[in-house]
Amino acid sequence: MATQTADMLEATGSSEGSFLLSSVQAMANWSRKNSVWPLPLGLSCCGIEFMATAMSRYDMARFGMEVARFSPRQADLLLVAGTLTYKMAHVMTRLYDQMAEPKWVIAMGACASSGGMFRSYPVVQGIDEFVPVDFYIPGCPPRPDAVLTCLIELQKKIDKDRSYRLSFSAEKVEGQTPLVEQTQLPGRGEGPAVAMATAGEHFGEDGPQKRAFRGIKPEEVR
Amino acid sequence: MDTLKTSSMRYSDEVPEGVAPEIVSALAGFAVQWSGGAGAPHPHQDRYPGVLVKREDWLPAISALRDGAGLIWLVDHTAVDYPARRPARFTVVCILMNMATQARLIVKSRVAEGESIASLTGLWHAANWAERETFDMFGIAFEGHPDLTRIFMPEDYDGFPMRRDFPLQGHLRFQD
Numbered sequence: 001m002a003t004q005t006a007d008m009l010e011a012t013g014s015s016e017g018s019f020l021l022s023s024v025q026a027m028a029n030w031s032r033k034n035s036v037w038p039l040p041l042g043l044s045c046c047g048i049e050f051m052a053t054a055m056s057r058y059d060m061a062r063f064g065m066e067v068a069r070f071s072p073r074q075a076d077l078l079l080v081a082g083t084l085t086y087k088m089a090h091v092m093t094r095l096y097d098q099m100a101e102p103k104w105v106i107a108m109g110a111c112a113s114s115g116g117m118f119r120s121y122p123v124v125q126g127i128d129e130f131v132p133v134d135f136y137i138p139g140c141p142p143r144p145d146a147v148l149t150c151l152i153e154l155q156k157k158i159d160k161d162r163s164y165r166l167s168f169s170a171e172k173v174e175g176q177t178p179l180v181e182q183t184q185l186p187g188r189g190e191g192p193a194v195a196m197a198t199a200g201e202h203f204g205e206d207g208p209q210k211r212a213f214r215g216i217k218p219e220e221v222r
Numbered sequence: 223m224d225t226l227k228t229s230s231m232r233y234s235d236e237v238p239e240g241v242a243p244e245i246v247s248a249l250a251g252f253a254v255q256w257s258g259g260a261g262a263p264h265p266h267q268d269r270y271p272g273v274l275v276k277r278e279d280w281l282p283a284i285s286a287l288r289d290g291a292g293l294i295w296l297v298d299h300t301a302v303d304y305p306a307r308r309p310a311r312f313t314v315v316c317i318l319m320n321m322a323t324q325a326r327l328i329v330k331s332r333v334a335e336g337e338s339i340a341s342l343t344g345l346w347h348a349a350n351w352a353e354r355e356t357f358d359m360f361g362i363a364f365e366g367h368p369d370l371t372r373i374f375m376p377e378d379y380d381g382f383p384m385r386r387d388f389p390l391q392g393h394l395r396f397q398d
Contacts (some may be wrong), residue, residue, distance in 0.1 A: 089376075
C-alpha cells in the first residue's frame with residue numbers, strides 16, 4: 001500500500017491542503033495515540049499521583065488522555081496505580097478481559113511493578129503475574145512528570161503499531177488466518193514474520209496480536 | 223483439667239487481685255486458671271486479669287460472664303499461635319469489658335490443630351467478622367458460625383498466613 005504524507009504532497013506542490021493521502025494504519029495510530037482513555041485502577045498512593053497528573057497543574061488533557069473511563073468497555077489503557085493484593089487481582093484481570101482491543105497496560109509505581117516493599121503474603125509481586133504489561137513506571141509513588149513521560153512513550157509505541165497491515169500475500173496455512181504482518185519496523189529486525197491465529201483466538205487476553213507486537217515468533221504463538 | 227495444665231508460672235488457681243467478685247462467682251461452675259492482674263509478679267504479664275477456660279467451656283463461660291458479671295462488650299477476639307506447644311498449639315483470646323465499672327477480663331482457651339471451638343456470634347454479632355478473620359489467618363474453625371468463610375484472603379488461597387510456620391517472606395504462589 002503506497003503511503004503519501006502531507007509533506008510529500010506539499011513538496012511536489014500539488015493539491016495543497018485539499019486532501020491527504022495516508023494509510024488506514026497511520027490514521028488509526030494517529031487517532032488512537034491522541035485519545036488514549038485510561039482506566040485508572042487507583043489502589044493506593046499512586047492513585048493520588050495519577051489524580052495530580054490528571055488535574056490542571058500537570059494537565060494530562062494536553063495528550064488527549066483526560067477522559068478517565070471507569071468502565072473497561074470504553075477504556076484503552078489500564079493504569080494500575082498502587083499495591084495489588086491477590087484478592088484484588090481477580091478484579092483486575094476481569095477488568096482487563098472486558099477491555100476491547102487494542103489495549104495497553106501500565107504498571108505505575110514500585111508496588112504494581114514488583115510488589116514494592118510489600119514482600120508478604122497478600123501482595124502480588126508485580127502485576128505481570130496476571131496481565132501483560134507495556135510500561136513500568138519506577139517511583140514510590142512516581143511524580144506526575146514520570147507518569148507523563150510514560151504516557152508520551154506509550155504514544156510513541158502506539159504510533160509504531162502495524163497491526164492494520166494484514167498480510168494478504170503471505171503464505172497461507174491451512175485453517176489459519178494471517179493476522180499480523182511485522183514489516184520492517186525500526187529496531188525490529190529484518191524480514192516479514194507473520195503471526196498466525198486460529199479462529200476465536202484473535203482477541204484473547206494475550207492474543208497473537210499482542211504477542212506479535214512484542215516480537216514473538218509465529219511458532220511460539222501456536 | 224489436662225488442657226489447663228501448664229509448666230509456666232503464668233497461670234495459677236489463685237484469683238488475681240482486683241478481679242470483681244461477680245466475675246469469680248460467674249465462673250464458679252467452671253474449671254479455670256487465672257493469670258495477670260494488677261499484682262502480676264512477672265513484668266511481662268498482662269495488667270488486665272486473664273482467665274484460661276477449657277475448650278468445651280468456651281461458650282457457657284463467656285455467656286455466664288456476659289449475663290452474670292456485666293462484661294457486656296466484646297472488645298477483641300483473636301488467636302495466638304504457639305507452634306511448639308502440644309497438643310493444643312493455638313490460644314483463642316477474647317477481651318471482655320464491663321461498661322459500668324471499666325473492668326476488663328481476658329478470656330483464653332486452647333485449641334489444637336484441626337479442632338474447633340464454639341462461636342460467639344450467638345452472644346455478639348460483632349464476633350462474626352472477628353471469627354472469620356481468625357479462621358482466615360489461623361485456620362481455626364468456629365462451630366455455629368453462620369458464614370465461616372475467608373474474609374481477607376481470596377477464597378482459593380492456600381494456607382493460613384498468621385501461623386508461625388507460614389513463610390516469613392510471604393506465600394508466593396506464582397514463583398518460578
